[in-house]
Amino acid sequence: MKTPEARRRLSPDLREQEIVREAVKFFAEFGFEGQTRELAKRLGITQPLLYRYFPTKDALVERVYQEVFLRRWNPFWEELLQDRSKPLGGRLTEFYRDYSQVILTYEWVRLFMFSGLKGLDFNTRYLDLLRQRVFDLIINELRLAHSRKPPDEVPITTMEIEAVWGLHAAIFYLGVRKFIYNMPVENINSIVDLELRIFLDGVPGTLAGR
Incomplete structure (x- = not known):
């Protein structure tokens, strides 16, 4: 046989x-x-x-x-976030719509959750990558848009980082609802746009560098 x-x-x-x-x-x-x-x-x-x-x-x-976590990372995202030929709101919308398409999948969400429950270092390594390659860029661009001093003059604060974490957490939670709780989630782009509008409306109060 x-x-x-x-x-x-x-x-x-x-x-x-x-x-x-x-x-x-x-x-x-x-x-x-x-x-x-x-x-x-x-x-x-x-x-x-x-x-x-x-x-x-x-x-x-x-x-x-x-x-799952590294090969699906798109280096273009970093270029997009720094492309000042486009309005900041448009850049952030384009980034978060594309980013959400990558992370809001059955495999990405469940592997991320299982890795945390198992005590693997996936979460720490990926979130460090996100912080270094996206969060700092976003905060720098937000400060520029609101006429604040750049991070090389006034270091990024904990509250600024927390504000961006809150936006990412809200988007990731859509995947938790869909792939962990098995709840329907529709019109993801519209929800991402909503979360982004809420973030942009509230962020000026968290920015340092006055």
Whole structure:
């Protein structure tokens, strides 16, 4: 009798891609407590074959992080936020609409939640990335728009960071409602626009650099 991998031979690159794709779906469904032997069954391969590509479960989990959280990061976002040929409101709307399309998915939201419950460092690493590459840019552009001193003259404050966190949390919560609580969420762009308007209306009072 032929083994599963003999029935369906793939090149090493294609096999690795298949394992990663299925691992993303598997861990999003079952969390990181899911067993690799069950993942191998879903793939139709043996567990030893899976371990040829990823010697440990931790190595596979790390690859899932790279695939979902880093490969989906769009470097254009940073360029967009700093493109002063466009009004700030338009830039922020374009960014947050596009960003929400990336993070408000079944896999992204559930993996992010499961990683926090499991005590993995996905959340810390990703949120550090977000803070460094997006939050500071947004605050700098907001200060400029409101004629405040830039961060190199007056350091970014905790309250400024909290204001941006609040906006991101409101958008992320749409995914929690949909993919954790199984509640319907419609017209995401309209809700994102609403949250952004609320943020922009309230933010002047939080900005430093007078």
